[in-house]
Amino acid sequence: MDSYHLGVDTSAYTTSVAVLNTEGRIIIDLRKPLKVKKGSLGLRQQEAVFQHINNLPEMFSLIAEEIDVKKIKTISASIKPRNVIDSYMPVFKVAQGHAFILAKTLGVDYKEFSHQDGHIAAGILNCSIQYLKRFLALHISGGTTELLLIENKKNNFSIEHIGGTLDISAGQLIDRIGIELGLPFPCGPYLDELSINGSFIKKNIPVSTNRTWINFSGPETFLKRIIKQKIVRPENIALELFNCIAKSLSNIIEDAIRVYKIKDILVIGGVGSNNYIRKKLEETIVKKGIGKLFFPDRILCTDNAVGIAYLGLTKDGI
Incomplete structure (x- = not known):
């Protein structure tokens, strides 16, 4: 029986939820950009947290309409920007809390990853680089420009900045x-x-x-x-x-x-x-x-939960 793997990501500017099947095919990819006032250079964390909290119930409702939630096997969340000590942003607590509650309610496996882990996973999805043990990654986004040495291990990525x-x-x-x-x-x-x-x-x-x-x-x-x-x-x-x-x-x-x-x-x-x-x-x-x-496909470059869902399928977590 086919099963599903759900990922939740609440980054600084996007609420996203995704579902993959056991073959790694994207079944659902939902994203909602956070609203930023004209002329502003961004959102305060409390403003972003509030929007994420409002966005997720609607997204979970849409998922329940599209798939049989009883077939969900893992639920994963991005819980911090990077997988290093002291990496923290309040926005990721929204994904962590909602994913944990949903996993416990459904009685399925719950896994945690970093937002950066999710970007890497979305990049290697359906790409030959996923089979390499070591490669370089250039992470260039709104708040990050990092050159990384990646070791593709069984439990998760080992990342050196x-x-x-x-x-x-x-x-x-x-x-x-x-x-x-x-x-x-x-x-x-x-x-x-x-x-x-x-x-x-x-x-x-x-x-x-x-x-x-x-x-x-x-x-x-x-x-x-x-x-x-x-x-x-x-x-x-x-x-x-x-x-x-x-x-x-x-x-x-x-x-x-x-x-x-x-x-x-x-x-x-x-x-x-x-x-x-x-x-x-x-x-x-x-x-x-x-x-x-x-x-990656351009749609998978921007913040998304696809990589987090894929990690739930393929890795053990932090």
Whole structure:
């Protein structure tokens, strides 16, 4: 008899619930972005928690209409941002509490993972990289830009943080520049659309990388100054922004490949869905024969519970 595996993820900006079957096929993928006031750079944790609490009952109701809940075998939750000591955000307590109660009510297995574990799992779902014992992962999202060394173990992923940003993340840079241009938050999709018609400007945007580490505060200052001068069109600023991010990411990926002798790189997180960054990384890493990149479907790059459900099917948990 086919069974189901349910995952719950309550991140900083999205409520999501997903159901997979025993073959790892996505049966249900529900997501609801949290509402952010225009001009704001985000939500306070208590505001996000309140929205998650309101969103989940409706989602669970929809799941009960779609599947036989008696066939659910595991229920898993993302309980913290990363699987390290002291990693904590209040929003994840919503997923943890609701998933635990539901699992105990149904009398099924309950498992816990980190939000980052979920991103990795969503990235390797139905992808050949899931069979590798070791690979690199570039996690680029709203609050995270990390280069990771992954050991794909039976119980869970063993993750070593080997690079990334030393100040703001790529996602934060994107949102700060987008807000400066008057775009809605989160700004990534709007800037992505703008950049399609962009052209490069003559001034060089600073790219600051040292081995596997990046600083984005310099590019932020540079771009904000240009915006205030009102001499460069928004679409050109968007293109330059993504080009700067792509160059920076390419630099640290190349150094990691050289140092760790691993050529397989998984790209995960919402920023990993950006069209220009994907294209540029392909040009600088893959076409030059430096490494092999694995990109999930764009819909699986952004925050979702699919990876958490998949972990419930395949791993033991934290």
